[in-house]
Every structure is written in structure tokens, then in C-alpha cells.
Amino acid sequence: MKTKEIREVFLNFFEEKSHKIVSSAPMVVKNDPTLMFTNAGMNQFKDFFLGYNKAKDTRVANTQKCLRVSGKHNDLEEVGVDTYHHTMFEMLGNWSFGDYFKKEAIGWAWEILTEVYKIDKRKLYVTVFEGDKEDGLGVDQASFDIWKQYIDEDRIILASKKDNFWEMGESGPCGPASEIHVDIRSEAEREKVDGKSLVNADHPQVIEIWNLVFMQYNRMADGSLDKLPNNHVDTGMGLERLAMVMQGVTSNYDTDQFQYLINFIAKKANKKYGASEKLDIAMRVVADHIRAIAFSITDGQLPSNTGAGYVIRRILRRAVRYGYSTLGLEGPFLYELSEKLGEIMGDAFPELLNQKETISKVIYEEEVSFFRTLAQGIKKLDGIIESAKAKNELILDGEVIFELYDTFGFPIDLTGLIARENDLQIDENGFNIALEKQKTRSRAATQVSTQDWVQLKEDDKEEFVGYDFLESDIYITKYREVSQKKKKFYQLVFNLTPFYAQGGGQEGDTGFIELDGEKVKIFDTKKENNLIVHLVDKLPENINGKFKAHVDTKRRRLVEANHSGTHLLHHVLREVLGTHVEQKGSLVNEKVLRFDFSHFSKLSEEEISAIESKVNALIKANITLDEKRNIPIKVAEDMGAMALFGEKYGDVVRVIKFGDSVELCGGTHVSSTGIIGSFKIVTESSVAAGIRRIEAITSDAAELYFSTRVTQFDAIANLFNKPKNLVKTIEETLAKNAVLQKQIDALKLEKVNYIGKDIESNIVEKNGVHFLSEKLNLDNDSIKQIAFNLKSKFNPFVGVFGGSNDGKASLTIIFTEAYAKENDLNAGGIIREAAKLIKGGGGGQPFYASAGGSDANGIAEGLKFIEEKIFGA
Template sequence: MTSQEVRTQFLNFFKEKNHTIVPSAPMVMRDDPTLMFTNAGMNQFKEFFLGNSVPKSKRVTDTQKCLRVSGKHNDLEEVGKDTYHHTMFEMLGNWSFGDYFKKEAIQWAWELLTEVYKIDKDILYVSVFEGSDDDKLEMDQEAYDLWKAIVPEDRIIMGNKKDNFWEMGDQGPCGPCSEIHVDLRSKEEKAKVPGASLVNQDDPLVVEIWNLVFIQYNRKANGSLEDLPEKHIDTGMGFERLCMALQGVKSNYDTDVFTPLIREVETITGKKYGKNEETDIAIRVVADHIRAVSFAIADGQLPSNTGAGYVIRRILRRAIRYGFTFLDTKQPFIYRLVKVLSESMGKAFPELPKNHQLIENVIKEEENSFLSTLEQGLVLLDSVIASSKSKTIAGEKAFELYDTFGFPIDLTSLILEEKGYQLDVEGFEKALKAQKDRSRAASEVSKDDWTVLQQDSEQEFVGYDTLEAKVKLVKYRKVTSKKEGDQYQLVFNLTPFYAEGGGQVGDKGYLEAPNGDVVYIVDTKKENNEIVHFAEELPKDVSETFKAVVDKEERFYTACNHTATHLLHQALREILGTHVEQKGSSVHAKHLRFDFSHFSKMTSEELSAVENFVNARIEGQLPFEEHRNIPINQAMEQGAMALFGEKYGDTVRTVRFGQSIELCGGTHVKNTADIWHFKIVSEGAVAAGIRRIEAITSEAAKEFFFKNNQMLFEIKGLLNTSQDPVKAVASLQEENNALKKQVEQLLKDKAKGLKNDLIAELEEINGIRFLAKKVDLDAGGIKDLAFEMGGQVTNLFLLLAAENEGKAVLSCYISKELASNKGLNAGNIVRELGKHIQGGGGGQPFFATAGGKNPDGIPAALANAKEIVLATT
């Protein structure tokens, strides 16, 4: 049975049980501040479990793309080392929102596994929650009795809280669960050790394939549990593990989910899978990680240095370094796997073939960049080794390479071992832990339970039509973080405040009590389908009716930029071509940012054309047209463009300005004339095939032109001309270039004369021609002088110092024969001498430089240099 057939049979089975098949949510979370990535199948249904929304169908089924590489669920370092952990994986699931419960979930799971998939009943084990003294919960007798009617009791295993009690997080819906495990060992292995003893013991062939979660409690902030008003079913089956069981293999990587990728790695690298453990681990890492990175890019998350982008970059770099170290790949190759992945999984996930070229380009660029980093790291590591007075390299030095330059610690350790050195692992771990502790402390957030004032109050957003409304507080809670301090999260029965989403920033404003007291709203976000308002204090009387007022000016300028973003999107598709697709946006009151697919730098003519296109529509005074709650199919038939990364329901809102029509939940101006003017301030690359435009409108554009005009007057004043300032500057540049050439020639003549004087001053010490002297040259002139002297004088040891702009420079030249025969190393020497000038530096054994902030230390450095030569035998 192919993996495609496995997936299809699962979905069809539950479709026949009256479940609605829903598409996988994006792997990258967009509007959930609690998660970076979808790490479980239930993530997209959180609002239903929390009771914040009513599902259209009480029974659904899907296959969900998941990623577990950060936070509580972090399998990254296990991936590749074993055969059943993954970064990106598929989770097959069926869900009940207040409909069926344990009986149906258990019976249908057993039916699917044993009757549809035909898995031998004798190789399956099930687990049941044994209870917990901590939570004063008894054993899940109901689940036990249901299983006992299906399987022998010796195949029912009692599980502890860690294995058999599932929780969404520190707070929120939770409940006991039953896991189904499969024993794939041979008959001989089973005869030696019973399978029951290996359940949840990390045996690669006795693995969990399905978890049936019975959500019936709510975990409060104080740790206590309360019953939920409705009971839910949340199941998750590991697709890759299921394929392993059904295809009769001993590893997830031997299934057709991975074998096409592994064969391609073998073809590219010439390495064979199954011959060597180190090679096998590397191939598994590459085959796994290409999936995670490709799906992330397809879902809109590019590698970067922060947040979710950093996680994706880290995954890709792990794959690159395993290829570099164990597969001998010194050129980019991982991007070549995208075609194979797209062909094997594109039918189930069409976003892969759709974004195939983009994914390839981004990965290739990242590979080139990191391979260059590895080369640089190797040079830096050689420098660390050369300067070490011990065979143990300090952990702090290794951490600096890791933290500052991105050089992998396992590669550092491997290289040190090959060179006869060892790493101070404890020192590295200490430095790493200190960094993590700082990061954790900075981002730590604690949340109280919600204080609920009104039950079953469905929130309404009225902010499209008004910026003021009378509101009642439905619930609130206190949130404490080191970054923001104490804040309060407030939820109202209705609100005019727009919550951050679709690239647009959340509204700010204030609440006014009947007595005139004011509480300021500093941000607005959406969490689990609720609009949450952030305030620095709590209203004195939470039972009052408040006047909620949005900051009118901020909203207007934000709306100007959002409407301009739509017009910009239209302009780019018109001028560059319909290949342009939005890949992200950020809309604030003062500026806008728009990321889009395009494979070359925009010319000045293209940028002018885009500006003119947008401004023509502003001057055209196009009216705002919207349609709310229309069927999504109808909107698409009308030509509406779906914005990238957004989650749409069955009904949507369309926004039109002339020929620009998009699905959008954001706020806009009533007429394009309100924008006044559109000005692009920058255009550049974000990643391979992704460009970014930053632009301004309205008051920000007025300020931009005013400042530029002011600068023009100032420039004219400095040039002392009433003529064309461009011609005046060009003339000044010509004159400056001529003068620079004269100065360069004078410096060369000066250095030439100085060279002869310095050669005459050379002193012979132990067969070394030595000179340490302060000169009046810049760093470039000193280098030229040193190499000229080195070309004329053998066995030369030269230290030249200079003071430039209050800083000290030391340059050390050592003839190559001295570096070789006497063991002298300019890099090590200048690093030591740099201490006198309160600086540091380095370089090659025959030439190196150091800079420092203490010119007064130059005489001591010169004297120290002579001591080094005198000590040389």
C-alpha cells in the first residue's frame, strides 16, 4: 500500500462516518501568539475546544502538517539518530466537537487499523490513563472497559500522566488519552522480550502510532482542573509510522515517504544508504529536513535571524553541516531534492509544486551562504587553535564561534579531535545555558485564569463602521512578562478595535468609564478567534459600561497604508507580470512593507512606473467598495485575490478600489484620494526570488518631501551656488578625485623615502633583521611599506605602529623563512602586543595587524616586540 493510498483510505474512512474532510492548516502559525508552528493536529481547532467559536461541522477529519523543533515539543536533536523521530511530519486525525466521545473513538480506531488496514491484532497494544494523585484523578475506567471488550487484558497497559494525559499547554483544555502501539519486531525478538515491556521505552520497533485524546477538563492557572461544559475527541496518528507498519519495513525512512529522497541523495553524493552508520544518519537528516524547510517556505516562512525564520534556518543549516561533514558535499545540493519532494507529495499538498522554484532558490541561496560561513569558521577555528597554550580549547571560545558566526559545535568538536585537541564541553554548555537563561527570562510570560463576567457572550466586531462603541467587559486576566511588565487582557461583548492580522497592526485607543476615568488600550490582537485588548491597568469598576474609542489618527494613517498596499500589489502584477504574488506584508501608521515573488532587482524605471501607477489611482479618487459575508467561491469568481498566508472561511469580505479586488479583513480609506501620495523609499532582496518594497503615504510622504526639499536648500547653501546642484556636486567630485590622486602619489613618494631610512635602521639580533618603530602612515601605507621592505630584506622582523584619529594600529611583518624556521607567527605576536594598546587583532603567520583604543601603549608594544626577538634562539 503506497503512502498516498494510506492517506486517502484514512480520510475516506472517516468521511463515511459523517466527518467533513478539511484541508491542512499552514505549518507556520500566522495569527496565534502562543505558537510559532503547528505542532499538533488540534492547533487549528483550538477556538472550538475553548468554546470561542462554533464549528460548522461537529465531526471533521484531516491530515495536518506539523513541525516539532521548538518549545515543549522539540525532537530536532533526535532526528536522524533514530528511525522514527521527525521535524516535519503528518498527523492524521479525526475530531469531535461536543458530539461522539470515547466509545466511538475507540471502536472506529480499532476498526480502521484491523479491518481496513488489516494490521494483525496480535501486534497491537493499547494504553489507558492510570490516574494521578497530583490531580486527584482516578483511572480512566470507561476507556479500560471499552478496550477490554476488544483486546485481551494483557495487551492493555496502564500509563502515567506523562504518557497518557494530554494537555494543550500550562492552561487550557486537556484530558486522559489512550495510545495505540504497534510491535514490528520479528517472531524471534518477540519470544525473547514481551512487547508490553517495551511500550513507551523508545524502542524503534515498538512505537506509538495513534493517540486518542479525550478532552474533558480545563487546566486553570493554579493547576487545578475543572470539567468542560462539552466533551471532545482529538486524535492524532503518525502518518510516517503508520506507513512503516503497513509497508512491512523496520524504519520510517524505508517507506515510500522517504525512499525517493534517499535515492536522490545517493545519486548526488555517491554515498550509499545502509553501509555506514554515520553516513546513514546524515542521509536521514537531509531527507527529513528538506521536508520541514520546503513546507515552511511554501507556507510563507523564509529563513531569517529571528523567530520562526531562525528555527527554519537552523534546521536547514543542520542538514547542510551533516552533508558537509559526513557526505563530503562542499557545494550546494539540498535544493536539488525539492523536485523529488514536490513530485512525491505534490498531489496531497499542491503548495509544493506551486512554489517549487521559489523553494529551490531560497534553499540554494541559504546553502551558499552557510557553506561560506563554514569556510570562515574553519579559518577562525584554526586561529583559536594557533593561539591556544593548551590542548583543551576553552568552551567560551567555541561558544563565540557558535553564537557569533553560526559555526556548529559538533563540527568544532570533530575538527579539534582530528587535530589532537579537545573541547572544554562543560565551559561551552555553561555559556550556552547562560544565553538560554537570558533569553528565557526575557520572554517568560505568566497568565492568570480568565475572570469571566458574562457567560456565552459572542463577541462582535463593529470597527468597520465606527471608531466608538459602548461596550461591556466579558472577561479579563492579568499577564506578566519581563519585557512588557504587568498588563491586562480584556475581552468585550463588542469592539471597534481592529485586532492585528493580515499584516495590519492592531488598533490603539482608550476606554472611558461613566465617571470620566480613562484606561489606555496599547495593542489589540486576536487569540483563538477572540479579539483581545491589552491595557496597562484594569478599570476600577469592571461591571460598568465603557465607551471604547479607537485612536482616529493612527487608524486613518494605517488605513492609508493598507489601501496603498492593495494598489501596490496591483501595480506590481501589472508592470512586472502576473508571476508576482504577495509573500508577506506589514502595515503600520507610518509606513508599509510589501514582500513579493520576483527574481531580479527592480530597475529605477520599473520603480517609477509602479509609483506612477499607484499615484494615478490615488488621483483617480477611486471609491471604496466592500462586500461582507459573501461565499468565497463567489468572491474568487469575481476575480478577488487571496492574500498570502491568510486563513479564510466559507464566507469572506472583499475590498475593491477600481480594478483592484482582494479578500481582506483590514481597514481602508473611503476614497483613494485620502492617501494623498505614495512614495517608495526602498526596494531590495529578502531572499532568493523574494523582493521587498518599503513605502510611505499621507503625512509621512509630506514629511519626506519637506525634509528632502530642506536638504536641497542646505546643499545649495554649502555649494554656494544658485545653479543646478547636481552639476555643482559632479564638478566637486572631479576636483576631489584629482586631489586624491595627488595625495596618493605624495604618500607613495613619502613611503619610498621612508623605506630607505627604515632599512638603514635595521638591527641584527640572533640572525634576525629587526626593527620596531612608530611611523606617520595609515594602515594601507604601512602594509605596502612592509611588503616592499620584505621583498628586499631577508630574515626580516618588522613591527610598525601608527596613531590615526586617536586610535593605535600595530602591523607585524615576518619573513616567511623566519616564520617557518624560527616558529615565529605574526598573528600570535600581534595579538599579544595588542594588549598594550587595549585592542586585539590577528592575521597570517607572516603578516598581521591589531587595532586598539590606547595610543599611549605604543612604546610598550614596540619594546615588547624586541623582547620577543631577543628570546628567539
């Protein structure tokens, strides 16, 4: 059975069991500060487990695209080394939100595995939670007794809290789990060694296939457990592992989808899969990683140097380095593989086909950039190796290697390979110490500590009323203390709120709540899952009172102008550039709007002008907002509403319409376009291959921009005595200046050449070398030119120069290369020490270096210091 069929059978089975089949949530998480990526099928349902939302459908099933790059089993550097772990994988799952529980979950799991998929019952084992004294929990006897109806008791294994008690995090919903394991060894091997002894022992052919989690408890911040008001079921089964079992192979990478990719990689590299473990690992890494990279891009996460983007860049570079160092692929190749991925998975995930060109171009540019980085890193490493050999060192310093890894992104394994080729080793321990220090710094910078919620009042659901009201009477239903970066603040939840929470690119509202003359400032509003939290530095004195909530009206109006302007911009971009334009990211606050979109070339001045003109025409038309709340998504789609990238929409949505601009949007907007005032593009740039970025301003910011430009224009015109044609006058002035500058440069060159010839007579012989120490009243560039001219004439040559020009001091050292090497001299190292004497700094290469400083009085001492360093005192 092909992977595609296996997926379809699972979904059909649970649909027949009255489950609503829902689509996969984006793999990149937008509104959960605890997660960068969806790492389990339950992530999109956290609100139901936490009690923040009530599920409309109490039975749900789906296949969820997940990404794991750390955790119990999955360290990124291990993926591809074994046969069953991945970065991106599909999680098949079924859920019950307060509906069925253990009996049905266990019965249906057994039914589909043994009766539908027809997996041999003799190959299956199950685990049950054995209890935990610390938590005061006994054996999950209910699950044990249910399993006895389906499987021999000697195949039911009691397992520890580590393996069979699932927790969402340090706090939150949790409960005992029951895992189903399958033994895919040959019959002879199964007879020789009992599979029961290999369960949870990391055996590559006795693996967990399905985890049934029974959420019964809530873990409090102090570690204690409370019973949840309702019992829930959360199950997850890796599609790739199930396919391995169903297709009778012993590796996930031998299943049909992976083999389709691996065959392409093997052909591209002219290598054979199965020929060697080293080659196989490389091909598995590349086949695995292209999935994580491509799916992240479809969800709007581009590779970058921070956050989730850094994780994707790291995965991409790991794939490239395996292709480069092991498979011998010396140019971009992943971008081609992304198209193969669309062919094999595009039916289940059409975003791979819809964004085919964007995915390919983004990956290609990243590959080109990294190959450039590899070339730079190899050059830098060559210098490190040369220096080590010159000092007769056999081990490369761990901190230096870490700097190469951290600053240049040069892979440590490639460093080790090149070092071994030069009969050297690397200080892995020193590298690991430096790496751990960096991780510790990073963790400390981002660590967030939250206390338990303090419940003040019961309230079914917090309503957002901010579309219609900027003030409202509220009370606080609960609060908690939060610590981040050594700063303490509080999150407040209201029974209702006029404050818009950050989402869809729009920043959260600010303002204050007020009671009896006390004002408590709200400095941000965020959404954690679907809970709106208001951030304050201190708690109000009468926390149980009834408050008046005030949104910062002026700021909100400016934000609304920018958000509505973003919608108009998106519409006009598609009109001017073409319907290939799709939103890839946005930021909206009171100062600016930023819009990222798919387009493959820089916008011309004519295009920018046309876009501005059309947006401003829509603003002047004063089009009234046509807002439709709570309409079925199918109706919205029929209206032509544009959906945002990487967002998951419910069955009911909100539509924002300004004339022909129709978008799904939860943000706040102006009541008519005329309120926006005016629109001005301030920058247009590239974010990544095929992704452009426009930053623009509206309203007050645009007015200030234009008034400032008019003031500047008038000032410039006055400087030129208000000519009739200011542009022509400036062009003529610049042309005259260019002619004069050429004349000045020619005179300067003549002067430098004259001085250079003049000081040749001051060269003396010292220790068998032509030596010159000279102080010149010239700038550093002129001294450099003289130094290199003299070096080309005299061999061997050592030149030491001091410079004084416009109150600035400089020192310069130059050697002929052979002399520097023979005498183990490094101009860069010497100049760094000498620079202190002129109160400055500098650096350079072993044969040439310069320094600049502020104290010309130190030049003479600096020249003497350098001479003594070279020749001795």
C-alpha cells in the same frame, strides 16, 4: 497500499461518518504567541476547546502538516538516528466539538484499523489512563469498559499521567488519552517476548500509532482541574507510522514516499542505502529535513537568524552538514531534492508545485551561503588547532568551540571530526555548559507567564466593530495578568471592540478606554487564537464599569493609508513584473509599508519608476473602496480575489476591492484611494533567493519626504550659486575632485616612500633581528604601507611604529612570519595590551597588528612596552 491511498481512505472513512473534511492549516503559526509551528492536528481548533469560538461543524477530520523540533521524544539532533521520529510529519485526525465522545471515537478507530486497513488484531494493544492521586483522578473506567468490547482485556494496559493524560500546555483544556500501539515484530519474536511488556518502552517496532484524547477538563494556572462545559474528542495518528505498518516494513524511512527521496539522495551521493548505519542516518536526516524546509517556505517562513526562521535555517544546515561530512556532497544538493518532494507529495499539497521555483531558489541560496560559512569555519578551526598543537594541548577548549558554533554556525559534530583527524579531542562538557548558558539566557528573554483569566461578565463572542466605528461603549468581560521580561502588564477582553488586532501584516490599534475621567492607555491590540486582547500597563479602578473605548484615530488613518497602498502596490507589481509575483510577507504600521514578494531579479530604476507612477495614478483616480463582508470563499475566488501566503481562510471571507485590485483581507482600509495622498518607494532589496522587499511610504510620511527633499535640493543649489543645470554642475565638480584626489594620492605615496627610505638608516640589529622602533606623524594606512615595505626588504624583521595624525594616536607591530612562529609571538595579543596606553583598542594577526586611540601622549610608553614584550626588559 501507497501512502497516498492510505491518506485518502482515512478521509473518506470519516467523511462517511458525517465529518467535514477540512484542509491542513499552515505549518507556520501566525496568531498564537505560544507556538511557532503547528505541532499537532488540534492547533487550528484550539479556539473551540478554549471556548473562544463555537464550531460550525461539530465533526471534523483532516490531515495536518506538523513540525516538531523539541518535546517528549523529538529533539532535532535525534531525528534520523532512529527509524520513526521526524521533524515534519502528517497527522491524520478526527475531532468532535461537543458532539460524540469516547464510545464513537474508540469504535471508529478500531473499525478503520482492523476492518478497513485490516491490521492484524493480534498485533494491537491499547493504553488507558490509570488515574492520578495529585489531580484526584481515578482510572478512566469508561474507556476501559468500551475497549473491552473490541479487544482482550489482557491487551488493555493502564498507563501513567506522563503517557496518557494530554495537556495543551501549563494551563488550558486537557484530558485522559487512550493510545493504540502496534507490534510489527515477526511472529517468532512476538512469541518469544510479549509485546505488552514493550509498550511505551521506546521499542522501535512496538510503537504508538494513534492517540485518542478525551478533553474533559481545564487546567488552571494554580494547577487545579475544572470540568469543561462540553466534552471534546481530539485524535491524532501519524501517517508515516501508519504507512510503515500498512506497507509491512520496519522503518518509516522504508515507506514509499521516503524511499523515493532516499533513492535520489543515494544516487546523487553515489552511495548505497543500507550499506552502513552511518550513511543510512545521513540519508534519513536529509530526506526528513527537506520536508520541513520546503513546507515552511510554502507557508511563507524563510530561513533567517531569529524566531521560526532560525529553526528552519538550523534544520537546513543540519541536512547540509550530513550531506557534506557523511555523504561527500560538496556543493548545493537540497534544492534539487525539493523538486523530488513536489513530485511525491504535490498531489496532496499543491503548494509544493505552485511554489516550486521559489522553494528551489531559496534553498539553493541558503546552501551556497552555508557552504561559504563552512569554508570560513574550517579556516578558523585550522587556526584553533594550530594554536593548540603549538601549546602541546590535546583537547580543544569548549568555550572556543562554542564560539565557533555560535558565531560562525559551524557544526559541533564536524568540529569533532576534524579534531579527531588531527589527533585531538574537543571539550564536550565545556561546550555543553556554554550552550546551556546561552539557552538559559534565551529562555529568560522570551519567557511569558500568564495568570488565569478572571471572568467578570459572560459574553458569547467578542465582536469587532472597528471597520465602522473608532469609538464605542464597552465593558470588560475578563482580564488576566501577564509577565514578560520582568515586566508586568494586563490583557483585557471587551464585549465588543473598535480596536483592530494585529494580523495580516497590519499592526494592532492603540488608544485608550475612559470612565469617570480616568484614562487607561491601550498600548497594543493582539489576537491570541481568535480572542482579541487589549494590552494595558494597569487595570482601571472601576473594572466593572461601562467604558468609552477610543482608537487613536490619527494613527489608524495613517495605517489604513499604508495598508490600502500595499494592495495597490501588489496589484501594480503583477501588472509591471508579471503574474508570478505573489505576496510573501508584509508589515503595515503608521510609518511605513513593507511588502515581500516573489521575483528573481533586482528591480531596475525604470521598473521602480513605472511602479510608483502606476500606484500614484490609482491614488489620483480616487477609486472608491468596494468592501464585501461575509461572503462565501468560493464566490471570492470566482471574483479573482488574491489570498495571502500561509493563511488559512474559513468558509466565509472579506474581500477588499479597489478597481481591479481584489484581495482577501481582514485589515482596515481607506474609503477611497485619494485619501492615501501619494506613494513613494524608499528601498528595494533582497530578502532571500527569489524574494524581494519593497519599503514605501504614503500620506504624511510621503509629504514630509518630498518637502525635505525640496529643502535639501534648494540648499545644494544655493551652495552652487543656483546654476541652471544643477546635476551637470555637480557631475563636473565631482570629476574635478577625482582628478585632484589622484594628484593628492600620488603626492602622499611619494612622501610615504621617501619617509620609508629615510628611516631605513635607523634600523638596528637586536638579538639577531633587524629591528626598528619609530614614531611618525602619519596616518595608520601610511604606516602600514611603510611597515610592509620594510618587512619585504629585511629578514628577519621586527617593526614597531607609533603614529600621530589629526589628534589620533596609533600603534603598529609587524614581524616576518617565520620569526613570529619561531619565537611564539602574537602581534594581535601584544597590541591589545599596548592599546590601553593610548586609550584605545586594536587587534590583528600573529605577524601584523595595529591599534588606534585618543591619547598621543602614550605613544612613547606604548613603543617601549611593545619592545620589552618582544625582547624582554
